[in-house]
Amino acid sequence: xxxxxxxxxxxxxxxxxxxxxxxxxxxxxxxxxxxxxxxxxxxxxxxxxxxxxxxxxxxxxxxxxxxxxxxxxxxxxxxxxxxxxxxxxxxxxxxxxxxxxxxxxxxxxxxxxxxxxxxxxxxxxxxxxxxxxxxxxxxxxxxxxxxxxxxxxxxxxxxxxxxxxxxxxxxxxxxxxxxxxxxxxxxxxxxxxxxxxxxxxxxxxxxxxxxxxxxxxxxxxxxxxxxxxxxxxxxxxxxxxxxxxxxxxxxxxxxxxxxxxxxxxxxxxxxxxxxxxxxxxxxxxxxxxxxxxxxxxxxxxxxxxxxxxxxxxxxxxxxxxxxxxxxxxxxxxxxxxxxxxxxxxxxxxxxxxxxxxxxxxxxxxxxxxxxxxxxxxxxxxxxxxxxxxxxxxxxxxxxxxxxxxxxxxxxxxxxxxxxxxxxxxxxxxxxxxxxxxxx
Amino acid sequence: xxxxxxxxxxxxxxxxxxxxxxxxxxxxxxxxxxxxxxxxxxxxxxxxxxxxxxxxxxxxxxxxxxxxxxxxxxxxxxxxxxxxxxxxxxxxxxxxxxxxxxxxxxxxxxxxxxxxxxxxxxxxxxxxxxxxxxxxxxxxxxxxxxxxxxxxxxxxxxxxxxxxxxxxxxxxxxxxxxxxxxxxxxxxxxxxxxxxxxxxxxxxxxxxxxxxxxxxxxxxxxxxxxxxxxxxxxxxxxxxxxxxxxxxxxxxxxxxxxxxxxxxx
Numbered sequence: 115x116x117x118x119x120x121x122x123x124x125x126x127x128x129x130x131x132x133x134x135x136x137x138x139x140x141x142x143x144x145x146x147x148x149x150x151x152x153x154x155x156x157x158x159x160x161x162x163x164x165x166x167x168x169x170x171x172x173x174x175x176x177x178x179x180x181x182x183x184x185x186x187x188x189x190x191x192x193x194x195x196x197x198x199x200x201x202x203x204x205x206x207x208x209x210x211x212x213x214x215x216x217x218x219x220x221x222x223x224x225x226x227x228x229x230x231x232x233x234x235x236x237x238x239x240x241x242x243x244x245x246x247x248x249x250x251x252x253x254x255x256x257x258x259x260x261x262x263x264x265x266x267x268x269x270x271x272x273x274x275x276x277x278x279x280x281x282x283x284x285x286x287x288x289x290x291x292x293x294x295x296x297x298x299x300x301x302x303x304x305x306x307x308x309x310x311x312x313x314x315x316x317x318x319x320x321x322x323x324x325x326x327x328x329x330x331x332x333x334x335x336x337x338x339x340x341x342x343x344x345x346x347x348x349x350x351x352x353x354x355x356x357x358x359x360x361x362x363x364x365x366x367x368x369x370x371x372x373x374x375x376x377x378x379x380x381x382x383x384x385x386x387x388x389x390x391x392x393x394x395x396x397x398x399x400x401x402x403x404x405x406x407x408x409x410x411x412x413x414x415x416x417x418x419x420x421x422x423x424x425x426x427x428x429x430x431x432x433x434x435x436x437x438x439x440x441x442x443x444x445x446x447x448x449x450x451x452x453x454x455x456x457x458x459x460x461x462x463x464x465x466x467x468x469x470x471x472x473x474x475x476x477x478x479x480x481x482x483x484x485x486x487x488x489x490x491x492x493x494x495x496x497x498x499x500x501x502x503x504x505x506x507x508x509x510x511x512x513x514x515x516x517x518x519x520x521x522x523x524x525x526x527x528x529x530x531x532x533x534x535x536x537x538x539x540x541x542x543x544x545x546x547x548x549x550x551x552x553x
Numbered sequence: 554x555x556x557x558x559x560x561x562x563x564x565x566x567x568x569x570x571x572x573x574x575x576x577x578x579x580x581x582x583x584x585x586x587x588x589x590x591x592x593x594x595x596x597x598x599x600x601x602x603x604x605x606x607x608x609x610x611x612x613x614x615x616x617x618x619x620x621x622x623x624x625x626x627x628x629x630x631x632x633x634x635x636x637x638x639x640x641x642x643x644x645x646x647x648x649x650x651x652x653x654x655x656x657x658x659x660x661x662x663x664x665x666x667x668x669x670x671x672x673x674x675x676x677x678x679x680x681x682x683x684x685x686x687x688x689x690x691x692x693x694x695x696x697x698x699x700x701x702x703x704x705x706x707x708x709x710x711x712x713x714x715x716x717x718x719x720x721x722x723x724x725x726x727x728x729x730x731x732x733x734x735x736x737x738x739x740x741x742x743x744x745x746x747x748x749x750x751x752x753x754x755x756x757x758x759x760x761x762x763x764x765x766x767x768x769x770x771x772x773x774x775x776x777x778x779x780x781x782x783x784x785x786x787x788x789x790x791x792x793x794x795x796x797x798x799x800x801x802x803x804x805x806x807x808x809x810x811x812x813x814x815x816x817x818x
Contacts, residue, residue, distance in 0.1 A: 154773045154794045178703035184760040187804040190767025198796035222795050250738030253730045296732050321572055351572050374574025374601035399596030400574020534795040538555030539709045540777035540788050545561055549788055552554035552568055
């Protein structure tokens, strides 16, 4: 939960302003420039005003029936103040070292950004991305993970709490473009991993505590090949996932949250948007298990126990988010959001074990990391800082309180990160004159 | 988390944890990794996947959405795996897919933001008002719903007891991305969301008495609302813009059009 202090000065107040009105198209209309820090409201207004949504865009509809004759106070009021972050918030990161590009997902502005792999801020300045994919046509909403199909040069991302879609774009996509293809996925999907060896795609799903495996290239309402789900699996609010086709394993980072209803054990297709569960599942009561890394055979399906589990006090796991695996060194890197660290375990570790290395401390500049990715060719590890407008690059053997090799800023140094992510409620603390916003 | 309540009497923050089937109560000054003062969780609670809640400070009760189409009422300080004191749910109640809860101790009622989607832009979303002590499967005492209300995809609600007003967040926009469209969009720019204000005594298919709606507001999908009567401000959080909007609306803190002090239309 983020506490926002509303007072007269010293606030993280950033006005949303439509500073960029967009580039005229060949026919003279103006469509949104996805790379610009426009608010969603402004994007929509430009789309509507210029018919960018479709050729026959209708005029704005009237208010609901009866409103034009009713006496209604208020109306189209400008806000007195706005708290928002005009800059992208970096969530997940992935590297294509052969093409020297790094890609990141941005749930704040609903976008994907790519950068030159070696781009780095020399001082306080921000780095301009090579490409930005953003806008209503992309379908991206509250996106989470990002991954690549390097063979096909495709970028994958997935909607988390709204949208319930996985979207695939070509590497060179830019602007307000439709995805190459979309796949309906279960509600609250978070992690993505492609195995080129198996030609499969794994998706982690938070609330229903499952890993869903599709064929690579699945689209539309295509059903998964198999599902890992049920109480024996030990899955608890799963986030990062890695489908390891070389070692034939699925590795999953779990927050440990167990909802009050037991998802149906087994391999039946997951519930998708617009469908209801046929039979209510039993109420078992919620609980908070310890965070964990669980490992399954890559062919696992249904309610199966993990073949290994890293869990316990020594692990230091705390809100483990994305994971990546260095199969040369046989190590798992974990973006440990809860204590702003990167924790590295041996791939074959099990039980209550300490990590082999931890990158943590003020010199590292790691702040609320959400994403982590190996660059095996260049022996580097990338960290996407959700709590700061930076991505950091370390040696893949870095340990302790060490400075990053490179810093990539997507906003001028010192720009506050508001951290809103699909916020759904607000409260006013009259004692402290503060506004409370849960994420 | 899709809900929050600040208890100014006991200086506590109360939040639902949907993914853990729990209600956490934290100190009012909690920050960082502060532990909760109380955890309400377990099979006896009936709490499955709670999205929203409210605390009735007058009657010292915690009102929770179960995540299972029911309203659960506990003593405010309930902790652990305990059964609720009362439960409202069932076909007569119409309670379904709750996204907002509030209570008005002066008028002795519980307000439920109810969502019933029936395909496309068809819905029977409503503000349901129950007697505070209702238990079981009662009919609501009033229901604000219908095309004239504009209530489509309702979210958090808040009650101004002093003026007898319900503030409601209305997304007004189903997520509808049709890939086959040449220029698909998940958001319909002509149907952006709004804050609607009704009298707590309104009933039926009636327009709101106040709104914050339109392009100048910046609202796309407002999901949460709170008020600051002292400063005559309305706060709205937007789940698409990822922004917190603060509106100065003195007109909402005096008598609204057509309303009596106690509401009624």
